[in-house]
Amino acid sequence: MGAPGITVQPVDKGNSESAVRFLIGWVSDSEGEARKYLADHTDPKGASLIATGGSDVIGYVAII
Numbered sequence: 001m002g003a004p005g006i007t008v009q010p011v012d013k014g015n016s017e018s019a020v021r022f023l024i025g026w027v028s029d030s031e032g033e034a035r036k037y038l039a040d041h042t043d044p045k046g047a048s049l050i051a052t053g054g055s056d057v058i059g060y061v062a063i064i
Helices: 016-026 031-039
Strands: 006-010 047-053 056-063
Touching: 016 031, 016 047, 016 056
Parallel strands: none
Antiparallel strands: 006 047, 047 056
8 A cells, every 4th residue: 555655664874864853843852852762763673664755754653
């Protein structure tokens, strides 16, 4: 199942800044907290994925 123009991808060095900006608005009060949140959901404990619509992050999922 997919939607035109929406891409789901793992958070990596190329898109981590966009993920941090998204998380600041949703799950944390600061950049530091957002970065820690992402770090807590990386291998081997889990994974972070973002959904993008164009250049905007429109969703986030953490697999832990």
